[in-house]
Amino acid sequence: xxSVTQMExxxxxxxEAFLTINCTYTATGYPSLFWYVQYPGEGLQLLLKATKADxxxxxxxxxxxxRKETTSFHLEKGSVQVSDSAVYFCALLSGNTGKLIFGQxxxxxxxx
Amino acid sequence: xxxxxxxPRHEVTEMGQEVTLRCKPISGHNSLxxxxxxxxxxxxxxxxxxxxxxxxxxxxPEDRFSAKMPNASFSTLKIQPSEPRDSAVYFCASSLGTGGxxxxxxxxxxxxxxxxx
Numbered sequence: 001x002x003s004v005t006q007m008e009x010x011x012x013x014x015x016e017a018f019l020t021i022n023c024t025y026t027a028t029g030y031p032s033l034f035w036y037v038q039y040p041g042e043g044l045q046l047l048l049k050a051t052k053a054d055x056x057x058x059x060x061x062x063x064x065x066x067r068k069e070t071t072s073f074h075l076e077k078g079s080v081q082v083s084d085s086a087v088y089f090c091a092l093l094s095g096n097t098g099k100l101i102f103g104q105x106x107x108x109x110x111x112x
Numbered sequence: 113x114x115x116x117x118x119x120p121r122h123e124v125t126e127m128g129q130e131v132t133l134r135c136k137p138i139s140g141h142n143s144l145x146x147x148x149x150x151x152x153x154x155x156x157x158x159x160x161x162x163x164x165x166x167x168x169x170x171x172x173p174e175d176r177f178s179a180k181m182p183n184a185s186f187s188t189l190k191i192q193p194s195e196p197r198d199s200a201v202y203f204c205a206s207s208l209g210t211g212g213x214x215x216x217x218x219x220x221x222x223x224x225x226x227x228x229x
C-alpha cells in the first residue's frame with residue numbers, strides 16, 4: 001500500500017542554518033505530495049505542495065521538489081529562523097483512492 | 113469561511129463512557145478525514161468519507177469506534193465505551209476532491225484533545 005517515510009527527529013539547528021528534512025514515499029499511480037506544518041497546540045497547516053513529477057513547491061522560504069525517479073520530496077530551507085520551530089509532516093494523496101496519509105512527522109527546533 | 117470546525121476542543125471523560133466528537137467541514141468540500149495523533153504512533157488516518165460515504169475505514173482501531181456523516185456539513189466520531197488508551201488529539205480535515213492529480217489539499221480543524229481517565 002501507499003506509505004510515507006520521514007527522517008527521524010528531533011532536528012536541532014542554529015538560526016540561519018540550512019535545513020533538510022528527508023521524505024520518501026511508496027505509491028501506485030501518480031500521487032500529489034504535500035508538506036504540512038504543525039505549531040504547538042494547533043492543527044496542521046499546508047506549507048507547500050506538488051502535484052506532478054519535477055514540480056517544485058515553495059512557500060515562506062521552504063521548497064521541495066517532486067522526484068519520481070527517487071520517490072522523494074525532501075523539504076529544504078536556506079536559512080531557518082526560531083519561528084520555524086514546529087513539527088513538519090510529509091503527506092501523500094493517492095490519485096486512485098483519494099486517501100491522504102502522513103509520515104510520522106519531524107520535530108524541528110531552531111535555537112537563537 | 114471559518115474553516116473546519118471541531119467540537120469540543122477538550123474532552124475529559126471516565127473510562128467506559130461514550131464520547132462523541134464533532135466536525136463541520138468547509139462548505140463545498142466533499143472529502144472528510146478523521147485522524148488521531150499520539151506521541152507513540154504519530155498521525156493515523158482513521159476513516160475518510162467522499163460525498164458523505166465512508167470510503168476507507170481500515171484505520172479504525174476497533175469496533176468501539178464509529179463514524180458517521182449524515183450530510184455534507186456534519187460528521188461525528190464516536191467511541192463507546194472509551195478507554196484510557198484512546199487518549200489523543202483527534203483531527204478532522206476536509207478537501208475539495210479525491211485526488212487525480214488535482215490541487216486537493218486538506219484543511220485541518222484545531223483538533224479535539226481527548227483524555228480518558
